[in-house]
Amino acid sequence: MLDIKNVRKTFNKNTINEKKALNGINLHLNEGDFVTVIGGNGAGKSTMLNMVAGVYPIDSGKIEIDGINISRYPEYKRAQYIGRVFQDPMMGTAAGMEIQENMALAYRRGKTRGLSWGIKSEEKAFYYEAIQKLGLGLQDRMTNKVGLLSGGQRQALTLLMATLQKPKLLLLDEHTAALDPKTARKVLDITQEIVKEQNLTTLMITHNMKDAISIGNRLIMMHEGRIIYDVSGEEKKKLEVEDLLKKFEEASGEEFSNDRMILAK
Amino acid sequence: MSGLLVSLQDAVVQGVLWGIMVLGVYITYKLLDIADLTVDGSFALGGCVCAVMILNFHVDPWVALAVAAIAGMMAGAVTGLLHTIFEIPAILAGILTQIGLWSINLRIMGGKSNVPLLKTDTIMSRFIDFTGLNKQIASLVIGIGIAVIMIGLLYWFFGTEIGSAMRATGNNESMIRAQGVNTNWTKLLALVISNGLVGISGGLVCQSQKYADIGMGTGAIVIGLAAIVIGEVLMGRLRSFGSKLTSAVVGSVIYFVIRAVVLRMGMNANDMKLLSAAIVAVALCVPVVVRKLRLKKSYTEGGE
Numbered sequence: 018m019l020d021i022k023n024v025r026k027t028f029n030k031n032t033i034n035e036k037k038a039l040n041g042i043n044l045h046l047n048e049g050d051f052v053t054v055i056g057g058n059g060a061g062k063s064t065m066l067n068m069v070a071g072v073y074p075i076d077s078g079k080i081e082i083d084g085i086n087i088s089r090y091p092e093y094k095r096a097q098y099i100g101r102v103f104q105d106p107m108m109g110t111a112a113g114m115e116i117q118e119n120m121a122l123a124y125r126r127g128k129t130r131g132l133s134w135g136i137k138s139e140e141k142a143f144y145y146e147a148i149q150k151l152g153l154g155l156q157d158r159m160t161n162k163v164g165l166l167s168g169g170q171r172q173a174l175t176l177l178m179a180t181l182q183k184p185k186l187l188l189l190d191e192h193t194a195a196l197d198p199k200t201a202r203k204v205l206d207i208t209q210e211i212v213k214e215q216n217l218t219t220l221m222i223t224h225n226m227k228d229a230i231s232i233g234n235r236l237i238m239m240h241e242g243r244i245i246y247d248v249s250g251e252e253k254k255k256l257e258v259e260d261l262l263k264k265f266e267e268a269s270g271e272e273f274s275n276d277r278m279i280l281a282k
Numbered sequence: 283m284s285g286l287l288v289s290l291q292d293a294v295v296q297g298v299l300w301g302i303m304v305l306g307v308y309i310t311y312k313l314l315d316i317a318d319l320t321v322d323g324s325f326a327l328g329g330c331v332c333a334v335m336i337l338n339f340h341v342d343p344w345v346a347l348a349v350a351a352i353a354g355m356m357a358g359a360v361t362g363l364l365h366t367i368f369e370i371p372a373i374l375a376g377i378l379t380q381i382g383l384w385s386i387n388l389r390i391m392g393g394k395s396n397v398p399l400l401k402t403d404t405i406m407s408r409f410i411d412f413t414g415l416n417k418q419i420a421s422l423v424i425g426i427g428i429a430v431i432m433i434g435l436l437y438w439f440f441g442t443e444i445g446s447a448m449r450a451t452g453n454n455e456s457m458i459r460a461q462g463v464n465t466n467w468t469k470l471l472a473l474v475i476s477n478g479l480v481g482i483s484g485g486l487v488c489q490s491q492k493y494a495d496i497g498m499g500t501g502a503i504v505i506g507l508a509a510i511v512i513g514e515v516l517m518g519r520l521r522s523f524g525s526k527l528t529s530a531v532v533g534s535v536i537y538f539v540i541r542a543v544v545l546r547m548g549m550n551a552n553d554m555k556l557l558s559a560a561i562v563a564v565a566l567c568v569p570v571v572v573r574k575l576r577l578k579k580s581y582t583e584g585g586e
Contacts, residue, residue: 092460093464112453112454114446126462131442132444134441135443135446
C-alpha cells in the first residue's frame with residue numbers, strides 16, 4: 018500500500034539552523050493498516066506526514082502508493098490518493114463557505130473540475146446522510162458558513178470531507194490536539210468508526226500514549242527522524258504506557274522529552 | 283441647475299462603465315485577497331487597444347472591445363505568472379506589469395499619448411443611430427446591459443466547480459490544495475478573468491469618451507477599491523453573491539456621483555485622487571480602530 022523507502026529531508030541545509038528532520042526513514046503499510054505514530058518534539062512525525070502529502074519535496078528516497086511513485090508529484094496531485102486532517106481546526110475547511118459547499122469541494126477531490134455546477138442537487142441528500150452520521154446535528158445547518166462552527170465540529174467535518182471520496186491513505190496529524198478532552202474523545206470515536214467502516218489505511222499522529230496503544234493495529238515510535246520502535250498485533254495490545262517510556266529510553270538513551278505525552282499518560 | 287443635472291447624468295454613465303472594472307477588482311480583492319495593481323495598466327491597455335483597433339485597423343467596435351478584453355487578460359496572465367510560478371508578491375507583480383504596460387500602451391498608440399476617435403463609429407454611436415436615443419442614455423443602456431451580462435456570467439462561473447475552487451483558494455489555500463486543486467492555476471485564472479473585465483471597461487470608457495489616453499487608468503485600482511467599499515457600506519446587508527457583485531457596480535456609480543457633486547461644489551479636480559485615497563484609507567482603518575477600541579473597553583482590572 019504505502020511504501021516509504023530511505024527518505025531523507027534536511028531543513029535549512031548548510032546553515033546554522035540545519036535540521037535533519039527525516040534520517041533515511043523506511044516504512045511499509047499494508048492495506049487496511051491503522052498505524053498510530055508517537056515520538057518526542059521534533060522527532061519528525063509531522064514532517065513524515067507532510068512529506069507523504071507533498072507539502073515539501075523530499076531530498077532523497079522514494080514514496081510509493083500502490084506501486085505508483087509519487088515522490089515528485091506536487092501536493093495537489095497527491096490529493097487524489099490522500100485524505101488529510103490537520104492539527105489546526107482552521108486549516109481543513111474554508112471558513113467563508115457553506116458546509117455543503119465545503120463537502121462538495123471535498124467530494125471532487127482527485128476529479129477533474131469543470132464548468133458544471135459546483136454542487137448538484139442530487140448530491141445534497143448524500144451529504145445530508147453522511148453528516149447526519151456524525152451525530153452533531155450539523156445536517157440542519159448545511160447552508161451555514163463553516164466559520165460559525167466550533168473547533169470540534171470543524172475537525173469532525175474535515176474528517177468527513179477527507180473520507181467522502183474514499184482515500185487510499187488517510188493522514189491524521191494530531192487532529193484532536195487542539196480540542197478539549199470531551200470533544201477530542203468524540204472526534205476520536207468518529208475517526209475509529211469511519212476508518213473501520215471504510216477499512217481505510219491510516220497514519221495517525223497522537224500525543225496521547227493510551228490512545229496510541231488502544232487505537233489501531235500497529236504503533237510506531239519516532240526519534241530524530243527515524244523509526245525506533247514498530248509493534249503490531251497482539252504484542253501492541255499488551256503494551257502499557259510504562260513499556261513505551263522504557264522502550265524510548267532504551268532506543269534513544271534519553272528520557273522521553275515530550276511534556277505533553279508525559280502529562281497525557 | 284441643468285448643468286448639475288447633466289454632470290450627474292454623466293457621472294452615472296461613467297459609474298456604470300467603470301463599474302465593469304470594479305467587478306474585476308472585486309474578484310481579485312474580495313475573493314482572492316490580492317490587491318492587483320495591474321489594473322491601472324490594463325485599464326489603459328483596454329482603452330488604447332480599442333482606439334487603435336477602430337482607428338487604424340477599422341474593425342467593428344464590438345470586435346475592438348473583444349480585443350481589448352483579450353489584451354487585458356494577457357496583462358493579467360503576466361501578473362499571474364510572475365506571482366504564481368516565480369513567487370513574486372502579488373502587489374509587486376502587479377506593479378511590475380503596470381509599469382511595463384505604460385511603455386507598451388505608448389507603443390500601441392504609435393508613440394502618442396492620446397488617440398482621439400472623432401469621426402469613427404463606436405458601439406455608442408451605432409446604438410444612437412439605430413435607436414435615436416441621446417448620447418448619455420445610449421451609453422447608459424449599453425453600460426447597464428454589459429454590466430448585467432457580466433454579473434450574470436460571473437454569478438454562473440463562481441457557482442461552477444472551477445469557480446467554487448477559486449473561491450476556496452481565496453478562503454483557505456491549504457484546504458483546497460489538500461482537495462486536489464492546483465492553487466497556482468486558480469490564482470492565475472482569477473487574475474486573467476479580472477483583468478479581462480478591466481480591459482472591457484477601459485475599452486467602453488474609451489469608446490464613450492471618444493479618445494484613449496495614456497493616463498486614463500491612473501489610480502483605477504483606488505477607484506475600484508473605493509467603489510467596493512461604498513457598495514459594501516450601502517448594500518452590505520445583502521448576502522447573496524449576485525447582490526454583492528451588483529453592489530460593486532452600484533458603488534462605482536455612487537463614487538462617480540459623489541465626485542461630480544464635490545467637483546460641482548468647487549473642489550479642484552486635481553484633489554480628486556486625494557479624496558479617493560482618503561475614502562479607501564478611512565474604510566480600511568475604521569474596522570481596525572473599532573476592534574482596538576473594543577479590546578480596550580473590554581479590559582477590566584478586577585475581572586468579573
